Amino acid sequence: QDLDKVTIAGWSKPISEITNILAEPDKGFFKAHGIELGYVPGTGGGSAITNMLSGAADVAFTDPASLYQALDQGEDLVAIYNIYPQNVFNVVAPVGRGIETAADLKGKTIGVYSLNSGTRQNLLFLLHQVGLTEQDVTIQVTGLLNFGPVIQGQVDATAATDTGLYIGRLNGLGEVNVINVADSLNVPTDVFVVTRAYYEANKPILRRFLQAYRDSAQWMIDNPQEAAKIAVTRSINGRDEAVNLGIIELRNLSAQSETTRTKGLGHFDVDVLQDGADAFLAQGLISSALDMRRVVVTDLIPE
Amino acid sequence: MTDRARALTLQQVDFAYPGEAPILQDASLSLAQGDFHCLVGRSGCGKTTLLKIAAGLLRPTAGCVRIGDTILDGPSRQIGFVFQTPSLLDWRSVLDNVLLPISLHRSVTATDRARAMDLLALVGIDAHAQRYPCQMSGGQQSRVSLARALVTEPPFLLMDEPFAAVDAITREDLQNDLLRLTRAQGTTVLFVTHDIAEAVYLASHVSVMQSGRITRSLAIDVPERASGDSRYHPQAIRQCEEIKAALAPALGTVTP
Amino acid sequence: MTDRARALTLQQVDFAYPGEAPILQDASLSLAQGDFHCLVGRSGCGKTTLLKIAAGLLRPTAGCVRIGDTILDGPSRQIGFVFQTPSLLDWRSVLDNVLLPISLHRSVTATDRARAMDLLALVGIDAHAQRYPCQMSGGQQSRVSLARALVTEPPFLLMDEPFAAVDAITREDLQNDLLRLTRAQGTTVLFVTHDIAEAVYLASHVSVMQSGRITRSLAIDVPERASGDSRYHPQAIRQCEEIKAALAPALGTVTP
Amino acid sequence: MTAARLASIGLFLGLGLIWEIWVTISGVSSLLVPAPSAVLAVLWQGLTDGFLWPHIRVTFAETLLGFALGSIIGFAFGVLLSEVDVLRRVLWPYILASQVVPKLALGPIFIVWFGFGLTSIVIITALICFFPLLENTVTGLRSAPADQRDLFRMLGASRLQTLLRLKIPAGLPVILAGVRVSVVLAIVGAVVGEFISGGQGLGASIIAAQGMMDTTLMFALFIVITVMGMLFYQLTILAERWLLRRRQTGDEI
Amino acid sequence: MTAARLASIGLFLGLGLIWEIWVTISGVSSLLVPAPSAVLAVLWQGLTDGFLWPHIRVTFAETLLGFALGSIIGFAFGVLLSEVDVLRRVLWPYILASQVVPKLALGPIFIVWFGFGLTSIVIITALICFFPLLENTVTGLRSAPADQRDLFRMLGASRLQTLLRLKIPAGLPVILAGVRVSVVLAIVGAVVGEFISGGQGLGASIIAAQGMMDTTLMFALFIVITVMGMLFYQLTILAERWLLRRRQTGDEI
Numbered sequence A: 001q002d003l004d005k006v007t008i009a010g011w012s013k014p015i016s017e018i019t020n021i022l023a024e025p026d027k028g029f030f031k032a033h034g035i036e037l038g039y040v041p042g043t044g045g046g047s048a049i050t051n052m053l054s055g056a057a058d059v060a061f062t063d064p065a066s067l068y069q070a071l072d073q074g075e076d077l078v079a080i081y082n083i084y085p086q087n088v089f090n091v092v093a094p095v096g097r098g099i100e101t102a103a104d105l106k107g108k109t110i111g112v113y114s115l116n117s118g119t120r121q122n123l124l125f126l127l128h129q130v131g132l133t134e135q136d137v138t139i140q141v142t143g144l145l146n147f148g149p150v151i152q153g154q155v156d157a158t159a160a161t162d163t164g165l166y167i168g169r170l171n172g173l174g175e176v177n178v179i180n181v182a183d184s185l186n187v188p189t190d191v192f193v194v195t196r197a198y199y200e201a202n203k204p205i206l207r208r209f210l211q212a213y214r215d216s217a218q219w220m221i222d223n224p225q226e227a228a229k230i231a232v233t234r235s236i237n238g239r240d241e242a243v244n245l246g247i248i249e250l251r252n253l254s255a256q257s258e259t260t261r262t263k264g265l266g267h268f269d270v271d272v273l274q275d276g277a278d279a280f281l282a283q284g285l286i287s288s289a290l291d292m293r294r295v296v297v298t299d300l301i302p303e
Numbered sequence B, C: 001m002t003d004r005a006r007a008l009t010l011q012q013v014d015f016a017y018p019g020e021a022p023i024l025q026d027a028s029l030s031l032a033q034g035d036f037h038c039l040v041g042r043s044g045c046g047k048t049t050l051l052k053i054a055a056g057l058l059r060p061t062a063g064c065v066r067i068g069d070t071i072l073d074g075p076s077r078q079i080g081f082v083f084q085t086p087s088l089l090d091w092r093s094v095l096d097n098v099l100l101p102i103s104l105h106r107s108v109t110a111t112d113r114a115r116a117m118d119l120l121a122l123v124g125i126d127a128h129a130q131r132y133p134c135q136m137s138g139g140q141q142s143r144v145s146l147a148r149a150l151v152t153e154p155p156f157l158l159m160d161e162p163f164a165a166v167d168a169i170t171r172e173d174l175q176n177d178l179l180r181l182t183r184a185q186g187t188t189v190l191f192v193t194h195d196i197a198e199a200v201y202l203a204s205h206v207s208v209m210q211s212g213r214i215t216r217s218l219a220i221d222v223p224e225r226a227s228g229d230s231r232y233h234p235q236a237i238r239q240c241e242e243i244k245a246a247l248a249p250a251l252g253t254v255t256p
Numbered sequence D, E: 001m002t003a004a005r006l007a008s009i010g011l012f013l014g015l016g017l018i019w020e021i022w023v024t025i026s027g028v029s030s031l032l033v034p035a036p037s038a039v040l041a042v043l044w045q046g047l048t049d050g051f052l053w054p055h056i057r058v059t060f061a062e063t064l065l066g067f068a069l070g071s072i073i074g075f076a077f078g079v080l081l082s083e084v085d086v087l088r089r090v091l092w093p094y095i096l097a098s099q100v101v102p103k104l105a106l107g108p109i110f111i112v113w114f115g116f117g118l119t120s121i122v123i124i125t126a127l128i129c130f131f132p133l134l135e136n137t138v139t140g141l142r143s144a145p146a147d148q149r150d151l152f153r154m155l156g157a158s159r160l161q162t163l164l165r166l167k168i169p170a171g172l173p174v175i176l177a178g179v180r181v182s183v184v185l186a187i188v189g190a191v192v193g194e195f196i197s198g199g200q201g202l203g204a205s206i207i208a209a210q211g212m213m214d215t216t217l218m219f220a221l222f223i224v225i226t227v228m229g230m231l232f233y234q235l236t237i238l239a240e241r242w243l244l245r246r247r248q249t250g251d252e253i
């Protein structure tokens, strides 16, 4: 039987948190649905979309912020699957710096990975929810080792992710306050995005693809131990099985929400995505209003 | 090649570097085929410049150079040149340096190699053929460059003080060898030297240069040329004196 | 400085480049203060090597060099050296090249400058003092390097064919100037030349080198030295012949 | 000269035109490749409304300071390592390490050591640009001919004098080739430094534009950086011409 | 020689020891600076359990291919631009642009043109490493002395022959200095290329390790990259020694 090739443009290198994808040679979830899976690494959600647009991949594994930007630039894209409906971003400040809520961030210096990173975009969501803008804080690029400057006091707080915080804690990050973006505006972390043209032309394949992806996600939820073991060989950063397990469990949590528990893995809350777009518009990060109801298509998500 | 084609003529050549005082003025020379023409003149008078113009390396600001009937407008392979400095390639052995003029135009044969070795033997450094220039003494280097100019047997030879760095005995040998070779091949030679006796011994004509002009030209008529003794022939000594006298009233800047 | 201190002695000097045949063997020379010692020998016999050893530029493999009573173990500022090639710095004007030996040790004064200009006048290129070496003829360059060696008035002078590239007349002038200066300053000179007449005219002693050995040493005793005519003195001509004869039976590799 | 300049401008316009036409007919996404007309429009706007100038200023200053520091280090180490052979043998692994270890990954450590902002970026720039000058200095200092070295020994020149009066002047053309490479790498260094820790400057703006998926602005910034590179390069060429004005060049042939 | 090597190793051990002690007593977070002992342990493990080898192989191949391509381009363009003056005047802005435009930001365009994987990375590597060789080739080809150029003119040498038999050999020391810089930049290029589009290799692993805040592994990778750099550099030194075996060097003095 001939396999249909579907290539995912990832936002990252093949890291342990996407073990469900990387485990394909071992588990064959996609092959079982007649799909030959490809993966091209990226350097962020934006690169996932450009890699897809360039033809190097078919499906982008990307974040809503990048989706908004691409839509704003006039690309005709659709979101077909909600990979991580839970927002995993947060802001971390050592206890005693007087930062406990988002509003406390006013006037503070906050570290982000880089100017095009998820930490920055999601920090902006957070600030927007409490009526602050980029001008009310000082955003400082710190690189991926962002806890160093927090510990050293070079920044007051740092934007991070759940996995980043987890690893930080393993490495002796002291007592910290954590402000979760999810608590104020739970914009999904990542979604599958395709061009509308590809969507129209390849519905059957995409349907099988999403079926397979959901199987893999479900497997990782059900068998985190096994996934952690596979990550040791299949991922580029998974040398430590115990750490893999911690990360995989965090991703499993973020893959599930109220909505997915009722409707099934991959389903959207369109309203939250719309709120996120509106927040971006309000902050001038995009120039035109977006109608996410037109962008989110749910007909391919398996029941 | 006809005799006519092997004549070398400089017609009223002027030369100046841009923005500088003229170095050559109205310099004319005429060499028939087989002539051995010596050029003498005080240091800095323009001999090297004249030779480079005759070779096509420099372009005269006025006048022209002819090879036979054609005007020279660039370096010609018919002309062999021995530079005032040896100009050897450091990264090639002595033998390869001598073979360079051949190897630039065709692949080197065993005959060429043998010929180059013969020339090296002639100039007395065949034992050093596999050495590199930086391992040679000053005089040895200049002899290599001499062999290099001879290896293609060019119909014209321009030589800029080729024997200045060699000892008296080697020099006499080389003079005799050069005369023998150029006569056998009918080579037309323009030869710069500071040694007046050498000029008289070698040349059929000697021209005297002074401050960029050719002020005197003598035909040399010393009898029984081929014998080494002709150097001490009274006529030779007389002509030496004559040339020396012609050189003396230079617009010298040397204060004694 | 005492007379004794200005003596230069080479004692049974051997030299060979690593892994090569010896270049100098058992070469001894002894120059008293004020001696003008000429070294003649066929091209490649080891004259430059000997001079470099005497200067401390090369270290003998056996034997030693003494300045006065002290063994020389490196180049000494007491020694002025005229290299066989002019070795001028392209990026400095002629005048600055001449002043180099001074400017390396103290700041140049107006007096130094005047002295350098005098020397340039002496060698006949004061008009070109502001030019750069690449704008000079071969003979002019070698005269600049001569002026450079003289500018510090060193008690010792080692000169490697300094006049090889200049014409007969300039050469005679320079010979006379050099004699005058070195006598006035009591300079001890070791002078390499291929011109036997030059050696006899200039020297108090002439040594003949053959294949790395000093095979003959003559005291020169031509009367009425200071006059230019002494060149043609019968005694001078006789001594020339003698030296030539001493050179001739060299283990020559030159095939006539 | 004018012909070459004309050709250069013609080529630029020609390439731009071809590109514009290709973008128009192929309908390639502006996220991937923007239209030159759009790029120029953004560039013009950025220059006239003053948005670009502060960034240009910042990057310019970083490049200049980083190059100054880097060229001092490169030249000084080049001299040191070629004069003191033991130092070369001992230090070269560290020098190589400083080159091959990715600055992007070292960024956080720089920040810990030197803090945010100018200092870090200048040091990164220096670190990126010093190496070509070092290597060319080492090679250049070897280029004085043997007879001139003998001359300096005879004249009793000290090591320092031989260096200053002979080896450096003789090696100048080679050293200046290293400077040409270094000055270009200095711009690369400043931009990379801004990737790591800058909040301002052309490099930071590029990353920000990337985050906004504003490829058009990104290309406009590329043009600005290239023009800045041309400016710096041209300055070194002028300096070189002045320094080597007395040398013979191979240009006649 | 052995003394220098000993000193080098001694310095390495000494620095390591000081660092180890500092880490221990200052109690600095391993998030920032790992202990050398831990780094060596990870390195040893990575080498023995085979985890590092595939990455080393990938980066090695990319470096080698990228350097091969880059040095061909650098040398060829160096020759071309110094022989054809008009080309230099017309092309230099583009060459400068190729250097100063950050490769990191150009990622997507490379992917559009060259697809994913080896090709893209090799081309990025070539693009990063060709420039020093180009500049040094241009300078090196000028270094043949005027009298030798006159000689070749007299001998009726064609332009190509003058190039091959005179200018290139005469400029070889300078050209090889460019090669030394280029080979080091080739490693930088391969690592940067992997940052952009690699799923494997030492550069990709560094990014991954950084994402895991695994500074210990990151430093172990730095050591691997440095050793690889030393290997490549040492090979060029050996090649250089062989190519220049007949030249006088300034080493006697």
Ligand SMILES: Nc1ncnc2c1ncn2[C@@H]1O[C@H](COP(=O)(O)OP(=O)(O)OP(=O)(O)O)[C@@H](O)[C@H]1O
Residues within 6 Å of the ligand: B128, B134, B135, B136, B137, B138, B139, B140, B165, B166, B167, C017, C020, C023, C041, C042, C043, C044, C045, C046, C047, C048, C049, C050, C084
């Ligand atoms: N670096 C070297 N390595 C090996 N042999 C050398 C080296 N330099 C010179 N020689 C050899 O040593 C011998 C003596 O050389 P030297 O330069 O002393 O001769 P010279 O008497 O000055 O000759 P000339 O009159 O031609 O200048 C020559 O045969 C030469 O080939």
Ligand SMILES: Nc1ncnc2c1ncn2[C@@H]1O[C@H](COP(=O)(O)OP(=O)(O)OP(=O)(O)O)[C@@H](O)[C@H]1O
Residues within 6 Å of the ligand: B017, B020, B023, B041, B042, B043, B044, B045, B046, B047, B048, B049, B050, B084, C128, C134, C135, C136, C137, C138, C139, C140, C165, C166, C167
């Ligand atoms: N590149 C140059 N620029 C300006 N003047 C020059 C240049 N080259 C040579 N000259 C001058 O031209 C004149 C003639 O030089 P040329 O080399 O022809 O002399 P020459 O007769 O060969 O002298 P020598 O016997 O010393 O070799 C000299 O006065 C010299 O200073």
Ligand SMILES: Cc1ncc(C[n+]2csc(CCO)c2C)c(N)n1
Residues within 6 Å of the ligand: A011, A043, A044, A045, A046, A061, A062, A063, A065, A066, A088, A116, A117, A118, A119, A121, A161, A189, A190, D211
């Ligand atoms: C789990 C997870 N973690 C991080 C990112 C990265 N990311 C999130 S938003 C953003 C901004 C893109 O412009 C980037 C780079 C992701 N996609 N998914």
Ligand SMILES: [Mg+2]
Residues within 6 Å of the ligand: B047, B048, B049, B084, B160, C137, C138, C139
């Ligand atoms: Mg001349």
Ligand SMILES: [Mg+2]
Residues within 6 Å of the ligand: B137, B138, B139, C047, C048, C049, C084, C160
């Ligand atoms: Mg000699």
